[in-house]
Amino acid sequence: MATTTEFVPPRSGRIDKKYNRVPGKKGNFEMVAWLFMRISGLFLVVLIFGHLITNLLVGDGINGLDFGFVAGKWADPLWQFWDLAMLWLAMLHGTNGVRTIINDYADKDRTRFWLKMVLYFATVVIVVLGTLVIFTFDPCIPGSPLEVCN
């Protein structure tokens, strides 16, 4: 009589190797990334339009935009926070977007890995540099025409 054996899906032995799924790490990373894209997207709409309106439309509009205008904005903690939030959210949102594009279009794991390394490196450089500039910005460069510097 036949003995009971473990259930083996029919013909699954001859499946082309490239279709075999490598068991992924447990966890919710992809879900959190998906959620982050939606939430950061909403915030970015407000942040970016706020940025565009204050810089380009209000007051002298685009004609009032110069070094002094930016220096004035960054003297205010609100705008420091605003620009910091915009920098971080836009960079992470964009990086995650490009990450999914790399995942979708690169078909070799090695290519995928190196493209993502370049992407992450670029992101870290820009985020660190941008954060540093926002917090350590000194309007009084040598020969500054600004009143506060004299």
Place this chain on the structure above:
Amino acid sequence: MSTEAVEPASKIDLAAVGGGGGEIPQFDITLRVRRYNPEVSEEAEWEDFTLTMFGTDRVLDALHKVKWEHDGSLSFRRSCAHGICGSDAMRINGRNRLACKTLLKDLDTSKPITVEAIKGLPVEKDLIVDMEPFFQSYREIMPFLVSKGHEPSGERYQSPEDRERYDDTTKCILCAACTSSCPVFWTDGQYFGPAAIVNAHRFIFDSRDDAGDMRLEILNDKEGVWRCRTTFNCTEACPRGIQVTKAIAEVKQAVLARSM
């Protein structure tokens, strides 16, 4: 409830046949088939067949005519020939459809009609692909009823409202038109694909089933629902008119709700 897309208007003028069973109009078509035979050549190539077909014929009839009257080596799958078995999904004029549900008169017959195997799965010969990777994903989501507790002595009752909840996804015939139309699946074949998610949806939202959590866990994988980019190719390709992208979105929300 049918959500099937309306077929485009006929591109051939079929003269109104007056009264008693008149003649069926005939026209010539060029059928351009993607031929592949690994025993002869590693390269696939296009082959043209000029056929005289009737206004009532489908692409499947044209393929039959080729196989039976012109070239018996042409290989394709078909079984019921009436849009239910899901054997003859193929890429016709660049779109995934069932050859048995596509009338020739609805296509542009002034140009060659291209017929090729569905994309993303390994081609075995001509229009036949290896469906195994597709069924592998299907098996992984456990497409069967799992229930805990006591076996009822009679039927498992369900209210019409509860049945309505997953009605759309019960229509799937596993033809692979959706999965093989998905650009994410084309890349590396790792994505579970729309068909597996549709069939998971059918049980996740079934009030009699108790393994919804397990299925959601399986589809929370990095190759699961989150790889869907909502390009709607699957919804357009489905010969049964299933709102595939909507079903995937509902599974995404269920995974999210479960984790919160």
